[in-house]
Amino acid sequence: MRRRTAPAFGLVSAGIGRAARPWDPDVIDIPEELAATQIKYGGDAGREFIAALPQRAADFLERWELRQTGRPMHGWCALVLPVERPDVTPAALKLAAEQVSIGRILLAQQAGRQTG
Structure with a gap:
């Protein structure tokens, strides 16, 4: 299997009426809507998450x-x-922002539940 280092990536929009760029299996597309949401609500952590996504995806695809x-x-x-x-x-690779897990732990602790 070929090594997936320094993957190509692009921001894409799912906007209605926009011409879709042909899908390329060697490019990891980051949806603009995901990037915007992460930056709006996650600030610097959201920017870091989006910036790291292409390499994280490539690493897991290879591993x-x-x-x-x-x-x-x-x-x-x-x-x-x-x-x-x-x-x-067929399967799916889900790459979630770390703050989601941290948020779930905090909510569980606030509710008095143990987290493991």
Whole structure:
């Protein structure tokens, strides 16, 4: 499997009526909406998350021998890449912002629940 270092990436928009750039499996697209949300609510941590996403994705794709099979999806806190495992089983690689996990721990502690 080829090494995925210094991946190419681009910001893309899912805006209605925009001409879509052809999908390229060697480019990790970061949706503009995800970047904007992370920067708006996460500040510097959100910027760092977005800046690190292409390399994080490339590292996990390589480590787990995954092949990206389609355009990325996202919510407000994560990038999700449709992938195939080495045995061609369809899967998804979800790369979430760390502050989401920290937020869940804090909420659980406030509610008096143990976190592990």
